[in-house]
Amino acid sequence: MQRLDWFADVKAYTERLVAIRGVSPSEEENVVASEILALLHKDGLESLYTASGFDLIQDDPYGRKNVYAFLRGQGPETLILLGHFDTVDTADYGDLEPLALQPTELAWHIDELLPPDVALEGERSDWLFGRGVGDMKSGVAVNIALMRHLVANSHESPLPFSVLMLATPDEENESAGVLQAVRFLVRWREEQQLRYLLQDPQTDRRSSPVAQQSFPTSSLEQQEEYNKEKLNMSSFFALGVLNTDYASALYPGDPHRYVYGGTVGKLLPSFLCIGRESHVGAPFAGLDANLLMAELIRDLSMNDELCDTGKGQRTVPPVTLHATDLKQHYDVQLPFAAYFYLNVLTLTSGPEELLQRLRQVAQTALERLLQRVDETERRWRSATGQSGHIEPRRGIIVSYAELYAETVRRLGEKRVRQALDETWQQLPPTLDKRERSLHLVQRLWSLSNLRGPAVVIYYAPPYYPHVPESVGLLSEAIDEVVHAHPEQHLARREFFPLLSDISYLQLDEQMDIRALTANMPIWREDEEVPRPGAYSLPLRLMQQLQLPVFNWGVHGRGAHQRDEAVLMSYSFGALPQLLYEVIQVLAQRLK
Incomplete structure (x- = not known):
């Protein structure tokens, strides 16, 4: 596996994003969105993306927007890199609030930030403090670094699958960003003729999106061979979503770095x-x-x-x-x-x-x-x-x-x-x-x-619907990388234990939510005319997506607290390399 040095870039991107106040819900989140797109485009990379830009959130009172960047691969299978860039307020920092968005300055006040009974893992100097460093601007920074590398090398090393990065606001409030992303993903799949899920091998090829996909650089015979190979797979394989939200120790002295294959509801x-x-x-x-x-x-x-x-x-x-x-x-x-x-x-x-x-x-x-x-x-x-x-x-x-x-x-x-x-x-x-x-x-x-x-x-x-782990190609690639790095003390678990946007990227068709909708006074169906103050979810679109979701994020502590921090050696160095290796494994299996 190719090994790269990610640390400096991810740290720099994290600090740039943390420096911008992005408390949800507010118009401040748009400033963070603009910075993310600027980082993705930095150094003349803008023209190398197949597409990139903003997607406005439908009927949002703050005019907020998601950020997307898309790199088309040689096949329609698509991996999604996901993260949210909003934060909670900074009032909990008290007298240190003016420094809440300045990690370098906060480093001089660690004793004031930490509760007296807290012992940090490893060296103090390995921890970066500040609002949003863990939850989850550093995770977005990891995705930016990955996306920039893939785009910069796309001509020399084209991927056999596509990659779509999405960065969303409002996770800390009502997940308006990811709910818009659900609509975007369904629309984008149709417009770009992508597959977030590979078809079951028994699917009729004539109705398969793969069979209808056209490849300008391929002959009809090559396209037919490609379809045959994909449809003859021995099991149901799926790409899906890699979310990079923070994870933390589950008990004092816990040495593990966790990878989750689903999420709590x-x-x-x-x-x-x-x-x-x-x-x-x-x-x-x-x-x-x-x-x-x-x-x-x-x-x-x-x-x-x-x-x-x-x-x-x-x-x-x-x-x-x-x-x-x-x-x-x-x-x-x-x-x-x-x-x-x-x-x-x-x-x-x-x-x-x-x-x-x-x-x-x-x-x-x-x-x-x-x-x-x-x-x-x-x-x-x-x-x-x-x-x-x-x-x-x-x-x-x-x-x-x-x-x-x-x-x-x-x-x-x-x-x-x-x-x-x-x-x-x-x-x-x-x-x-x-x-x-x-x-x-x-x-x-x-x-x-x-x-x-x-x-x-x-x-x-x-x-928030709970989402169980999905089996498939992405899960297998993650397992391969996890097993290849015993030195990182990686551990797989099914349910991400904190609320997450990935809840909205899959909905079990067997889930009976009539008791929810019938007993929620402000529920309105997503297809109905918008009404001020109503609550709705794009349930039908969530069921259409049925995306496998995984959370493999930075290692942090103290989210939503004044001692919020992220472990830099793992989060800025090891994690992006591990995720890059997952992408490399996927590339090998889809060639």
Whole structure:
């Protein structure tokens, strides 16, 4: 394998990208995009790309854009290099915030950045600190270096397959960049007559994109021979996506550098907790919604029985991301409405399965709470000399879809839709999507004429599908390179444990997401007319792509924290060489 020195270039590109503030969501991300394209074109390489430029994100309020660079190979198979270039904010750096984008200056303040109980792997001088150095501007820098090398040598060493680099904004917010990339990839495949997936050998050649592909430099006989060779492969082979997002140690002293063949998913179940209003001087006449919410959070948050498992891996437990009652001012009325949403990671569970598990936990918590309040009232009455029968309290657990169906049964579809549309239009277009969902659920609850205690369970965005590992040519090439470098302590695992844009590049056709769409108040089909504040995913296009996805990224630590850093020797030197060797293995197998 040809060995190259990547370190200086990748470090320089990383520092140039980190120096540009690109907090998501904002127009700042466009400045980073322009710098990425400038680096790709640097030193007169612009004319050597088959195509390169920007792809505007559809209906984006900030006018953001993806960056793409395409190098056509001798065949239609295509490898995609992917990375995101946005970051989270820098306020967590405190007094050091003015240096958050200046890694060289931050190097003098490592002791101030690191928590006292943290020990760095290796030499301190091997770590580069700063916002975005790990998550994931260094990963984008690796892709830039790879792409530049491939383009610069494309005439002398043409690849038998094509390479497409994509750099996207908004991964840290709602993944608008990669969702646009899904549309771009489907369109680009049709326009350029590419194959992100090789056909099954049994596919009819007459309908195969390969059979229809024309090669200006090849004779018809050569083209026919090429088609025959590809279609006679003994198994299903696929290229796919190499994402270079950061990975980190899984435990103290962990020596491994990880390669992931899929990714974890995420659902955001939300809970509107309805109590019952009353004066605080008569609390037994009502029910504090905060008490109900607290009981649910106690049973749901950090509950390891709700961890999802698959292929020997286990997600972290769910946690609350937001919780509040809905009182807007001080008074002496019990809070009778509260809500929270729960971050739930998935490896195998779908929206319906999770909804049923949450319903069971919520039902148990609600019944336990109401029984406890009944017993408390009995003791209080006994202690104060009061008598009388106490009617046992009852409550309900209902999903948004069930609440909608019941309200439609009572009022009719037209009236319910009209009321929800009016509420939608009254809300600011830029309102947070979780807040918009809440307002719609509240309005539906008021229309239903039901009374609390109750819990309405619904889904809020975003949704990240979990993606299992795909077998194929890219997976085999990665395995070959991993096994060739025992000195790097590389380890393969199936599910990338952090949320990633690669969730949207594949969707299992067997995945039933009706429980998601029916229970998400702001869901709109991707084909419908855009509506301010709506949430949609290009589900049909994701299923069309079905891309094998892998994350083999830089080695970092402290993402989204003030001690965010990347290990330079591996990330700037070893990693690009390893990925380049994967490309070389692919080239050998596709000749």
